[in-house]
Amino acid sequence: MRGSRPGMMNLSMASTSRPKLVTTLLLLPAGLFFVFLLLVPLAVVLIFSFGERAPAGGYMPAFTLQNYMDLPARGKAFFNTLTLAPLGTLLTALFAFPMAYFLAVKVSPKWRVTLLILVMAPFWTSQLLRYYAWMMILGNKGIPGWLAMVGLDVRIINTPWAVLIGAVYGFLPLMVPPIYVSLEKLDKRLLEASADLGATPARTFWQVTLPLALPGVATGSMLVFILLMGDYILPQFLGGGKVFFIGNALVDLFLQSRNWPFGAAVSVALVAIMFVTIYVYMRFVLSKTDTRRAALV
């Protein structure tokens, strides 16, 4: 708008070449980073995935589809990842939504910042340390230990449940802020309008609050889902080798058995699955809400 004023036009025309240079310079670091640390490695991984394992481990040039044929050998890792990552994301969203709602709608502005900081506080300590803590809590001397005293035999550590609990705990701070933001900017008059038109508070929630908060839920879910899909520390610690993810399989293939080509094929499969899932998911969410334009209103 401002640029269309006659006075501004001369100025911007005279200096088109300079902003172009500035733009290029500003984008250069990110561009180089993207090309050399993402696209090139990805291409390397793709090439490796068609190669053969060198006798002493590593990569040997070849062209074979054998690595892809062998993927079912890691079926368990794929199964665990593809069930627990979506489930973990869903559970995290279910825990995060009420928290975000409380922070955005119910809490007085005076306390909001403090409470938001508290939500983020777990990030201030090392991830390893936090998972160690959960190992103790969920281990035999933790909660199951106490339950044993009243005669309940419960095992949590090294089960999918432990991984899910860890996922919710670990990723909640990533899920709460985007949902908080979309609830915070939600026009409270829309809620009044809904009530005015006869909707009970519950119906107002389902028909107005939730649909308008969906962009935040989608953003948070994407963040958590992508990180969970590639995670290996969480399953390592709380799954104890019994519940392992693709990430654990990759660590094993690249660092232990040094079968780089097979590891590369597993990586390519993981990237492909993620890409398709995210694409389908985003398409669905955007069609459901039409939120990008709605957010402009």
Added chain:
Amino acid sequence: MNAPPNVIEFRKVTKRFGDVAAVADNDLAVKAGEFLSILGPSGCGKTTSLRMMAGFEQPTEGEVFIRGENVTGVPAYRRPVNMVFQHYALFPHLSVADNVSYGLRQRNPKPSKAQIDRAVDEALAMVRLSGYGKRRSYELSGGQQQRVALARALINRPAVLLLDEPLAALDRKLRRDMQIELQNLQRDVGITFLLVTHDQEEALSMSDRVCVMREGRIVQTGSPRELYDQPVNRYVADFVGKTNFFAGPSQAEVLSVRPEQIEIAASLTHLPEGLAARLPVKVLNRIFLGEHTEYVVASEQLGAFMVMAPRKSERDAGIYDIGDMIAAGWRAEAERILPNN
């Protein structure tokens, strides 16, 4: 003969926010079928009153009745009134048709899809937006959004339609059109309209009755004409229309003369007979407004005051220039002595 029943009634309603009484000891009655405006400056309690009718706020003291039923404490979603919000508050994630049908879809039992579709078509036709059902609200202009908001409320056939400064966001030309449209709509649907506004022109031109509020209290309620011709005090006279105030017979009183009731002429001798006041004055300022001219003139005794001269009276003498020495006067009926508060 029975007086028409009150659709909404406040009985001794007070609303306090902390120590501040936004609405104080208010007795307000909205008659069935009328177009009532609550007029006052911002912070006078008019919006709070409206919100207590809608059920968004509950009174601190007193009772609210809708159609003779005590609804004090009843939440908004169980009240048979609907509101047009100041900035429309249309649902951005829903189409125009889904916005309009929102109220019907909350009903229990829910009307059939065919019934809803028919009602939506009728409602959109009523506000002259047929064929806009599939659009999104943000694709519409301000005036169109306004009409969607009206359709969304009126489709429910509310006991009273509450309008919260509905025209404030529109530009001047559109506002005039919407004023007329609102009036016609109200006559056609026969629903009681209650409008809240700070714009006296809006209130006077549209309403059957106007209720002037000040600092949480009702100062005067009456037809636009009553308010204009018989204001109860200086505040109402000042707020409704334009007027000149001169020193009254006592400290507690003030003399009010409406500018259109003041006559001007080239000299004292040119003024007509039978005037209560005749003053030599000097023209300080002049604003040409087409059908009339607004002068600011000053006399030695009374100071500066405003005169509204119709074109007719200027035809012979022509328009006076700034600095001209002329004469002004008015009849005894033009004088109104009002309490100075």
